[in-house]
Amino acid sequence: MNRRRLLTGGAALTAAATLLPTTRAAAAPAPALPSRAEVVRVLRRVADHWITAHQDPGDNGWANATFFSGLLTLHRLTGTPRYLAYAREWAEKHAYGLKGGGTTRHADNHNAGQAYLDLYAIEPEERKLAAIEESLHRMVYTDQPEKNDDWWWDDALHMGMPPFARLGVLRGDPAYRAKLYSLYDHTKRIEGGPGLYDPATGLWYRDKRFLPGGILSPSGKPVVWSRGNGWVTGGHTKTLKALPPGEPHTAEYRETLTRLVRALARVQRTDGFWNVNLADPDHLPGPETSGTSFFLYGTAYALRARLVDRAAHLPVVSRAWQGLVTTAVHPDGFLGYVQKVGDRPESSQPVTYDSTADFGVGAFLLGGTELARLLG
Known part of the structure; x- marks a missing residue:
């Protein structure tokens, strides 16, 4: 049976009907875009x-590594020595190693490799890549290279896709990019039966427990977790930034991100945020920073790459930024309304003005720097 079609039946169509017609934000006037200088000032304050x-x-x-991914992105934008020094101190503290060591297959453990690759790009030394390269090389060549079910949850796309893409490009080895796609294809089309991607909506389920017929919201609607889709957004964005345009699977990654960004625009709240459950606005409603920041990141990138219509999606990024800076960023730079570690809308509730986390700050820095680049 064609796995692409398995989610186009009744439950998935119900999800699509729930998600896609929601256009509350589109009816409200968007705030003016900030200046690049304004954005950078806020990013510096938060960092x-x-x-x-x-x-x-x-x-x-994985959580702290996401912060350093955002911080090093801000360093590339601003050249601030303090940010590079802090990231270097962190990497040296861990000897550029991975949790689980060189034999790990877990995508969460590979996330630190993104920051190590960033540091290598600034100051090339092979020791910085020894651990991440050993681990990925084993998965590609020696440690069950036919095994492709490691990425069983959608967060893994952010943690694992970029290191495979970047190391493959750096070493000129297409086998890394082929392995990346095999792992990705399993997550998208095979995991749990039909895969975690819903082609009817362009959105993703966090893991197989939430597929149609599984866990529902208290009102009986699908659970389509905001930050889970945020991780997917970040993973696709970073991978597209790394891969050459002519790479065999770049077009699919591009099309998938484009569909996701368009779907997100339809369910953005009038205050610029996205709900923790994209399929049910009444399921623990309230602002949430981490998913919103990743959606800002992906949408700003899609605009820069001309994947989506500028007139339709500039208001999305302006609302998102305005919501974040007026609601979540404290006067001193503390970042609130971050849903802490979890796997669904109910995790780490309540989410409040004083809720924060390292990965949420990293996501905010990624989103803001991409917006700054969009603004010129």
Whole structure:
């Protein structure tokens, strides 16, 4: 049976009917776009607050690694020495290693490799890539290279796609990009039976428990987790930034991100945020920063890459930024309304003005820097 068609039956069509007609934000006038200088000022304030509050740069797990991905992106934009020094201190503390060591297959553990690749690009030294390259090389060549079911949850696309893409390009080895696609294809079309991607909506389920027939919201609607789709958005965006346009699967990654960004525009709230459950606005309603920041990141990139219509999607990024800076960013740079670690809308509730997390700050820095680049 064609796996692409398995989610186009009754439950998936119900999800599509729930999601796609929602256009509340489109009816409200969008705020004016900020200047690039305004955006950079806010990004510096948020980054500086986090660094000042965390003199120890922390562990090399997926959450903190997401922060450093955002911080190094801001460093590339601003050239601020403090940001590079803090990231270098973090990487040296962990000897550029991975949780689980060189034998790990877990995408969460590979996330630190993104920051190591960033640091290598600034100051090339092979030792910085030894751990991430050993781990990915084993998956590609020696450790069950036919096994492709490691990415069983959609967060893994953000953690795992970019290192495979970037290392494959850096080493000129197409086998890394082929392995990337095999892992991706399993997540998209095979995991749980039909795969985690819903072709009827362009959105993604977090894992197989939430597929049609599985976990529903209290009102009986699908659970399409905001940050899960945020991780997917970030993974596709970073991968497209890394791959050459003519790579065999670039067109599919581009088309998938485009559909996702268009779907997100239809369910954005009037205040610029997205709900924790994209399929049910009444399921724990309230602002949430991490998903919103990743959606800002992906939409701003899609605009820069001319994947989506400018007139239709500039209001999306202006609303998102306005919502984040007026609601989530405290005067001193503390970033609130971040849903902490979890796997669904109910996780780490309630989400409040004082809820924050390293990966949420990283997502905000990624989104803001991409907006700054869009603004010129």
